């Protein structure tokens with residue numbers, strides 16, 4: 001569903017990505033690990049067509065991102081570290097606005113509330129102004145937008161950073177539910193525990209290269225930590 005084929009991205013002399021190939025299938029939660037500057041966000045930005053590759057290509061479903069920027073964007077939902085919403089509007093108003101932009105139709109209030117509920121937002125918060133929301137609550141509105149859009153692939157950049165353990169756990173459950181519905185999930189994270197717990201697959205990046213790919217069921221928490229630290233030191 002999400003495919004990077006020998007992707008290189010240079011910024012001047014700096015290779016942010018060097019011949020990276022990966023494939024995320026429907027139902028996969030692929031967690032990208034790596035030190036600061038390893039190239040994780042750059043890869044997400046390439047799938048979003050915010051950046052163009054220096055060489056190589058990216059595909060979403062059967063479509064090449066560079067050749068089909070609008071069509072591929074329709075298949076995607078993106079949840080950045082800080083979900084951008086209109087602070088003076090309520091959760092339900094934000095969802096109404098962003099879902100109508102994404103799908104070109106105005107959903108009923110009942111449908112909007114059902115989507116927020118499916119994304120785990122407490123019913124009593126739906127009519128509160130987003131200015132009062134925690135980071136986790138804003139992310140749930142982001143997930144509700146993805147659900148409204150019926151996105152086939154979900155891209156996330158460090159979604160659990162700054163969330164308390166129970167909010168992070170709740171968020172992880174939302175990702176698992178999305179993947180069970182056949183969504184392909186690609187997420188960056190610095191949280192090895194989250195990667196092992198939630199991910200079906202784990203990729204380790206270093207200096208622009210994808211140096212290791214694992215199935216999370218094949219590795220224990222302790223082994224993943226050891227492997228990660230070994231790669232970071234070498």
Ligand SMILES: Nc1ncnc2c1ncn2[C@@H]1O[C@H](COP(=O)(O)OP(=O)(O)OP(=O)(O)O)[C@@H](O)[C@H]1O
Pocket residue numbers: 011014015016034035036037038039040041042043
């Ligand atoms: N727009 C840009 N212009 C120039 N250099 C950039 C740009 N975006 C990223 N880079 C460089 O590309 C490299 C990869 O950065 P990237 O943000 O993808 O890393 P990351 O793995 O997401 O890091 P972090 O964990 O800190 O978010 C870094 O050296 C960074 O300085």
